[in-house]
Amino acid sequence: MQSIFRFSKIFLVINMQQVRRKKRRVRMDRVLILIGAGILSLVLIFGAIFGIYKLINPRIIADEYGKPNTIKLETDKVNSEVYKEKNKETGEKLIYAIHTPKFKNEIDQTIEEFVNKMIEEKAIVTHIDYESNEAFSQYKSYVITATLYESIDGINPLNVVKSEQLFINFDGDTFIELDDCLRGKAISKVAKENGATEEELKLSKITQTGVEVDVLGKKVNYPYDETSFVMKNENIKTLLKGDRIEIPKREIDPNKPMVAFTFDDGPSPGNTERILAALEKVGGRATFFQLGYLMENYPETVLAVAKQGSEIANHSYDHDWLTEKSLEDAKADISSVNDIAFSLTGNEILLLRPPFGAYNTAIKEGITEKLVMWDVDTRDWESRNTESIINMTKQYTYDGAIVLFHDIHSATIPAVEQLIEYYDSLGYQFVTVSELYEVKGK
Ligand SMILES: [Zn+2]
Numbered sequence: 001m002q003s004i005f006r007f008s009k010i011f012l013v014i015n016m017q018q019v020r021r022k023k024r025r026v027r028m029d030r031v032l033i034l035i036g037a038g039i040l041s042l043v044l045i046f047g048a049i050f051g052i053y054k055l056i057n058p059r060i061i062a063d064e065y066g067k068p069n070t071i072k073l074e075t076d077k078v079n080s081e082v083y084k085e086k087n088k089e090t091g092e093k094l095i096y097a098i099h100t101p102k103f104k105n106e107i108d109q110t111i112e113e114f115v116n117k118m119i120e121e122k123a124i125v126t127h128i129d130y131e132s133n134e135a136f137s138q139y140k141s142y143v144i145t146a147t148l149y150e151s152i153d154g155i156n157p158l159n160v161v162k163s164e165q166l167f168i169n170f171d172g173d174t175f176i177e178l179d180d181c182l183r184g185k186a187i188s189k190v191a192k193e194n195g196a197t198e199e200e201l202k203l204s205k206i207t208q209t210g211v212e213v214d215v216l217g218k219k220v221n222y223p224y225d226e227t228s229f230v231m232k233n234e235n236i237k238t239l240l241k242g243d244r245i246e247i248p249k250r251e252i253d254p255n256k257p258m259v260a261f262t263f264d265d266g267p268s269p270g271n272t273e274r275i276l277a278a279l280e281k282v283g284g285r286a287t288f289f290q291l292g293y294l295m296e297n298y299p300e301t302v303l304a305v306a307k308q309g310s311e312i313a314n315h316s317y318d319h320d321w322l323t324e325k326s327l328e329d330a331k332a333d334i335s336s337v338n339d340i341a342f343s344l345t346g347n348e349i350l351l352l353r354p355p356f357g358a359y360n361t362a363i364k365e366g367i368t369e370k371l372v373m374w375d376v377d378t379r380d381w382e383s384r385n386t387e388s389i390i391n392m393t394k395q396y397t398y399d400g401a402i403v404l405f406h407d408i409h410s411a412t413i414p415a416v417e418q419l420i421e422y423y424d425s426l427g428y429q430f431v432t433v434s435e436l437y438e439v440k441g442k
Contacts, residue, residue, distance in 0.1 A: 077102040079111075087122055095152065098128040101142055107168055111144065114166045123148035123161055133205050136235045139176065141205035142168040167204050167214065178203040179230075181211045183240075184348035185338070186228035188368070190220060208235075227339065230346055239339055244346025245306045250285075252439050257399040258429040260436045261286040261416065262374065263407040264315055264353065267294050267301035271407045276308040278417045284430025285310045288407070289353040289372075292317035292337035299344050306345040311432035313351035314338060314369060322354045327362045334367060351433055372433050374404035380412045389415035394422070400440065402433060 081098040096119065100111050118126055130144040144166040149159040169176040178187060178201055191198045194215040204214040210223035222228065226237045230244060252258065266272050267290050279286055288305050290312060295302045305312055314337045316322060322330040338349045352369040364371060376396040380389045389405070389412060397403055405412050420430065431439070 092124060093152070094122060094124060094126070096126045098126070099130060100128060100144055101130055101132060101168075107170075110168070111166065114144065114146070114164075118146040118148065118164065121148055121162065123150065124152055125149035125159075131205075133207060135206045135208050136233050138171055138233055139206040139231075140170055141207075142166075143205055144168070165204070165214065165217075167202055169203055169206055176203065176206070178211075178213065181206065181231055182213075182222060182228055183230050183342060183346075185342075186222065190215065190222065194218065194220060206231075239343040240346050241343050242346075245303070247306065247309050247347065250309075250435065252429060252431055252435050254439050256427055256429055258431045258436060258439070259397060259399070259423055260402045260431050260433050261405060261420075262289060262313075262353070262372070262402055262433060263287070263405050264289045265294075265319065266290050266407040267298045267305065268408045269298050269301045271410065271413050272301045273304055274413050275407055275416050276304055276310065278420045279310065279430055280308060282420055282424040282430060284420065284424070285432045285435070286430060287311040287313050287351065287372075287433045289313045289315035289351070290337075290341075291315050291319055292333075292340050295337070295340045295344070302341065302344050306347065311351070311434055312341050312345065312347075312349060313353065313372065313433065314341075314349045315353055316355050319355045321356065321358055322363055323358045323360050327366045330363055331366060334369065338369075370437070372402065375401040376403040378403060378405055378412075378415075380409055380415070381406050384409055384411045386411045386415045386418075390418055393419050397423075399428075400436065402436070 079098070079100045079102045081096065083096050085094050085096070086092070087094055098115060100115060102108060115128060118128060126146070126148055128144065128146045130142055133141045133143075135141070146162075146164050146166075147160055148162040149156070150161045151159040153159055181203060182190075187198055187201060190196075190213055191201055196215050200216055202214040204212040204219060206212075210221050213220045213222060224236050227239055229236050229238045230240050231238060263272070263275065263286060266288055272288065275286065285308070288310060290302065290305075302312060314334055317333050317336050320333070322333065325333065334352060341347070341349050350369060351372045352367060353372045353374075354363065357373055359371060375398075376393065378389045378392045380392075383389060383392075393403060393415070405416060407413070407416075423430070436442075
């Protein structure tokens with residue numbers, strides 16, 4: 001009995017203590033709720049004040065839009081402007097937050113024109129900022145982005161009315177365009193894959209891993225590889241051995257007669273240079289369909305052709321029948337010659353004359369080069385006779401004709417020298433096949 005009572009008493013005491021504790025806890029919760037409500041009210045009040053302050057003070061908006069994203073570059077200084085104005089016509093408040101890089105040369109003017117053009121749009125919020133990037137301690141890239149919003153609500157893609165970018169790339173003090181980075185073959189590939197024209201592609205930025213190309217607003221990354229790049233940097237592999245040879249574009253008078261002399265099977269050191277000298281005398285150019293293995297043997301002659309402004313074209317690697325090869329092998333053959341020409345001159349071959357003029361549908365449809373035959377065969381390879389070559393040419397040549405010679409035959413050279421003088425005296429322009437095609441819209 002005793003023990004049971006004691007037990008009950010102890011139990012009762014414990015139970016009472018629990019009740020008291022519970023009551024105390026309930027009171028504490030109420031206090032916490034009150035404190036919480038207080039804090040919440042303060043947050044709401046300050047939030048509202050901040051919200052109003054934010055509307056009044058554009059600098060805070062500018063902070064929200066991000067501080068200029070910049071890395072330290074020698075020429076890099078930041079132009080930072082934040083201001084408000086009222087649209088005189090509508091009375092709307094307009095906010096401008098503009099961060100642009102600052103240089104000491106004509107780039108500043110390009111940037112200013114871009115900024116002014118965007119300001120002219122009179123959007124509710126005009127936000128211009130930029131990203132800068134340096135690659136291999138040599139290439140500096142700036143992407144300036146202007147985003148125009150139709151509402152004060154800040155960065156919300158739904159409010160964007162317009163977004164435009166300006167790309168600035170340079171190497172010390174030289175501007176860099178897409179064709180200073182990628183070889184022609186690669187540029188055509190990017191254009192083709194993205195359904196754009198080559199003119200629609202822009203170099204957006206140069207990075208440590210590749211170049212970024214802007215295709216009508218879409219960014220396409222082209223990673224560095226051994227065969228597509230022309231950049232001169234020890235970290236970027238290129239086939240190009242020396243400097244690229246710039247070939248100035250000429251004006252051809254479509255109303256004057258013209259002729260495209262073409263020379264197959266070279267380069268032929270000595271002979272080729274004599275033809276170039278004769279062309280140079282009359283300000284003319286011609287097209288040389290060369291063999292890959294001879295180009296490898298006589299790189300100086302290939303360079304002489306390019307430097308004279310004449311056109312280097314493809315006549316296969318070693319004069320094999322392309323029609324006897326699989327399409328894949330024929331393409332590899334053609335491509336190897338293109339790579340040799342590119343490695344020497346930095347320019348792409350656009351034309352192919354297959355050996356023996358032999359091609360099939362698979363080749364015709366499977367290659368990117370234009371197939372070039374001839375209108376006049378001087379049969380110099382057969383006659384090996386200067387007089388005969390001159391007579392054959394005069395007999396068949398007409399305005400706009402493509403004439404076939406071989407600069408490997410010594411009898412051809414004096415014939416060509418005389419024919420150049422002769423057609424020049426008749427007022428003919430000596431054009432490359434590409435020039436002829438361009439004039440004739442082919
Ligand atoms: Zn040939």
